[in-house]
Amino acid sequence: MATTVFGHRGIPEKYIENSMSGFKYLAEHGEAVEFDVHLTKDLIPVIMHDEKIDRTTNGSGYIKDFNYEELKSFHLINDVNREQQAGKIESIPKLDDVLSVFSDTQIQLNIELKTDNFDYLGIEQIVLNTVQHFHFNRPVIFSSFNINTLDRLYAIDQSLNLAYLSEQPVNDFPHFMQDHHLNALHPSVEGVQGGNVVQRIWTVNDDNVLDKLLDFDVAGIFTDNFVHAIKTRNCRG
Numbered sequence: 001m002a003t004t005v006f007g008h009r010g011i012p013e014k015y016i017e018n019s020m021s022g023f024k025y026l027a028e029h030g031e032a033v034e035f036d037v038h039l040t041k042d043l044i045p046v047i048m049h050d051e052k053i054d055r056t057t058n059g060s061g062y063i064k065d066f067n068y069e070e071l072k073s074f075h076l077i078n079d080v081n082r083e084q085q086a087g088k089i090e091s092i093p094k095l096d097d098v099l100s101v102f103s104d105t106q107i108q109l110n111i112e113l114k115t116d117n118f119d120y121l122g123i124e125q126i127v128l129n130t131v132q133h134f135h136f137n138r139p140v141i142f143s144s145f146n147i148n149t150l151d152r153l154y155a156i157d158q159s160l161n162l163a164y165l166s167e168q169p170v171n172d173f174p175h176f177m178q179d180h181h182l183n184a185l186h187p188s189v190e191g192v193q194g195g196n197v198v199q200r201i202w203t204v205n206d207d208n209v210l211d212k213l214l215d216f217d218v219a220g221i222f223t224d225n226f227v228h229a230i231k232t233r234n235c236r237g
Helices: 020-029 096-102 123-131 149-155 173-179 207-216 226-235
Strands: 004-008 032-039 045-047 108-113 141-145 163-166 184-187 222-225
Touching: 004 108, 004 226, 020 032, 020 096, 020 226, 032 096, 032 123, 045 096, 045 123, 096 123, 096 184, 108 123, 123 149, 141 149, 149 163, 207 222, 207 226, 222 226
Parallel strands: 004 032, 004 222, 032 108, 108 141, 141 163, 163 184
Antiparallel strands: 032 045
C-alpha cells in the first residue's frame, strides 16, 4: 500500500499553518491531514500547534488562559520564514470548524491532542463529543505524546484508532503497543523503528529523507508541503 501523505497543520508552505484557508485547500487537493487540539479556558477545543499564541498570531499568552471569545480578538499571522499567500484575516479555528471542512470527504484525519505540556482536564471526552457530530469515510486517527491521554481515550471507546507520538525510538515497542492498545507509532525522523509496525513519520520536508521513507514503505509521513510529497511519491510509480 502506498505511503499516505498527511498535510502537517494544513499546508504551511502555501498558507498560514492551521488556517482555514490551508485546510480548505487540503480538502480539495490532499489525501490526509494532521492538526493539534488545545482547550480554551471555557473548554472550547481549538486548533493550534503551540500552547501559546505568540508565534502564529498577533497576540500573546497561553490558549488555556483565554476564553474563546477573547481568542477571537486575535488573528493568525504569516510565518516570516515562509512565502505564504496573503489572504483574508483569519481567526484561530475551532475544532468543529475544521471538522466541517473534512466531513464526508475521503481525507484521512489525524487529530493530535496536544497534552504533552498541559494535560487539559477532560479534553479526551470533549474532542470525541465534537467528532461524533460529523461523518468521516475513514477512521479518525487520534495521537498524542502523552500516553495517559491515549489510555483515557481507549477507556472511553475501545474501537478508536490510537497512535503514540515519540521523538526517539520506543523501547520494546511491540509490548508497549499491546499494553496501551495502540494501532500505530508516530515517531520523528530520528525515531523510526525497525520491525513490523505501522509508522507515520514527522516532519518530512527533506527530499532525501522522503525518498528513504518511501523506500522503507512506511504507512504515512507528515509534511509541510503535501503537494510536493504526493507528486514525488506518485512519480515513483
